Amino acid sequence: MGLRTNPTQLQRRLGRELRQLRVRSGMSAIDAGALVGLGGPHLSHIEAGRTAIPEPKLRTLTRAYGCKSGTYVEALVAMARGDQGGWWRGFRHDVDARALDLAELEAASPSFSGVETVNMPGLLQTPEYAKALLETRNRDADATRRFCEFRLRRQEVLTRDPAPNYHAIIHEAVFHMYFVDPEVLRRQLTHLIDVARLPNITIQIVPFRSGPLPAVGGPFVLFGGAEPELSTVYMEHDVGADFLSTPEHIARYRTIFDRLSVLALPPLVPETERRFTSQRDSLSLLQHLLYIL
Structure with a gap:
């Protein structure tokens, strides 16, 4: 089997974790490889994510x-x-590698938390909102259609069994980006209320009146791992995306998310599931936005 030329983010992460374990144990690549019948160079390729490792050999090495x-x-x-x-590989000719890596992370993570300051979170977008957003990026009609299909397929992760816990914090500014028709935006806001009924989804809105915000720097998603050290921060920008996994980065963005959660309004709870209250919360703000559209 040939070596991978473009390992996925999770393949690279597995390799890094194995290398860190080996280095901490004090073993050389040659000695560790010999334990499982591999040469030192072969083990180095595994640690770089360039080739796979069978499960029995992986378990032997971790022991x-x-x-x-x-x-x-x-x-x-x-x-x-x-x-x-996974299913995302069927879109490898339609979307770039960072989008495929994002879908893979979503499928592999038991929980994730995201912050959005400009656009609606991709996992919560309606098809017509997603289409309008993609059309502003000058995609041709076929590319827009395929990317919309990819985005909607990603959303299925929220209703699988078992479903991951998803906590989204959305700044109020997102709801004032009028690049879509008001009726499209109204249906998008209504969709948020409907989605909030799912027990694994928490949605909070940060209002303009929340006061000074922590230095967010831009939208991000914090993917929780089975163990804290396996967490990952995903940050997308114009020329690519960053996947951050050092303890320092994880701690920094977890702190930012926790601070934003405190600044945000109480979570969105559909009206049928709450008693009347005069408290300012995320549902009250959405209802106001629906009224003024």
């Missing part, structure tokens, strides 16, 4: 490295099994 956490080992095994790919 040799002194890894004591069963949860952590099972998470690594799940990453290795993910080498076989």
